[in-house]
Amino acid sequence: MKTANATLAPAITDGDFAKFRDFFYRKTGIHFDESKRYFVDKRLIERIEATGCRDFRQYFVNLRFEAAGGELQELVNSMTVNETYFFREYYQFDCMVKDMLEEIVKTRRPGSRIKIWSIPSSTGEEPYTIAIYLLERWKRINEYDVEIMSSDIDTGVLAAAQRGIYSPRSVGQIPKPYLDKYFTKNRDGDYAVSRDLVSAVEFSRVNLSEPSETRRFREVDIIFCRNLLIYFDDHSRRLAADAFFDALNPGGFVCLGHSESMSRISSLFTVRRFPDAMVYQRPIGGRP
Numbered sequence: 001m002k003t004a005n006a007t008l009a010p011a012i013t014d015g016d017f018a019k020f021r022d023f024f025y026r027k028t029g030i031h032f033d034e035s036k037r038y039f040v041d042k043r044l045i046e047r048i049e050a051t052g053c054r055d056f057r058q059y060f061v062n063l064r065f066e067a068a069g070g071e072l073q074e075l076v077n078s079m080t081v082n083e084t085y086f087f088r089e090y091y092q093f094d095c096m097v098k099d100m101l102e103e104i105v106k107t108r109r110p111g112s113r114i115k116i117w118s119i120p121s122s123t124g125e126e127p128y129t130i131a132i133y134l135l136e137r138w139k140r141i142n143e144y145d146v147e148i149m150s151s152d153i154d155t156g157v158l159a160a161a162q163r164g165i166y167s168p169r170s171v172g173q174i175p176k177p178y179l180d181k182y183f184t185k186n187r188d189g190d191y192a193v194s195r196d197l198v199s200a201v202e203f204s205r206v207n208l209s210e211p212s213e214t215r216r217f218r219e220v221d222i223i224f225c226r227n228l229l230i231y232f233d234d235h236s237r238r239l240a241a242d243a244f245f246d247a248l249n250p251g252g253f254v255c256l257g258h259s260e261s262m263s264r265i266s267s268l269f270t271v272r273r274f275p276d277a278m279v280y281q282r283p284i285g286g287r288p
Helices: 014-028 034-050 056-065 070-079 091-107 125-137 155-163 176-182 195-199 234-247
Strands: 113-118 145-152 183-185 191-193 201-205 220-225 248-256 270-273 278-281
Touching: 014 034, 014 056, 014 070, 034 056, 034 070, 056 070, 070 155, 091 113, 091 125, 091 220, 091 248, 091 278, 113 125, 125 145, 125 176, 125 195, 125 201, 145 155, 155 201, 176 183, 191 195, 195 201, 220 234, 234 248
Parallel strands: 113 145, 113 220, 145 201, 220 248
Antiparallel strands: 183 191, 248 278, 270 278
């Protein structure tokens, strides 16, 4: 039985959902369809209550006109999905050390820089996996200056990545010799990644749909962008493809998730089929 003082959770109407969906899409490039309605409503209500707003209307007005952008970032952190684990789709990392890097260094002098960009970072499993693969499985790692960059729109997961504490499930696919070498098991059963690995990755907040934020990424050799573009619509995917093309060196590579296809997004890239994986390459020349 409800008491007289009980308060009801704010309701999100169809019109509210449509307004929010359009606003969030303009800000992030992420599109929520009706199948995500429960997920979106739940997190909107959480943010409305957390900010002390009466209802969606008051919250939305505050969100649109806030000067600092702090609540927008809190909302983005709440709305983004970040589920991953170490050595996920490992065949692409095999391809990186066996084929992609070997092709890249054919035209590089020892000591030159190689840049690898992981986006989205999520909680750090992918960039740290890249670092482990380079240290353990690329024989020429000491011949080149390798820079690993990792980005995400969610500041919460970036902070978690830099803390580097992981559950047993998250590290379950890591070969035991690597787990023993690069992680320390805590008393609570979680695993702390080596601080040397943390220092090997440069983390940054980036909105992939905002050209002013991706413009600083240039002369990149390999981009891992896996299972992100499935949340974008066609327009946002093309913006991402343009950003990757501009970021890559001629001949550089893009790795997408197994359910994603650059060929359906953009004609800028060439399909490359290596023994371990199919990836996408920026042609040596300019734009088609």
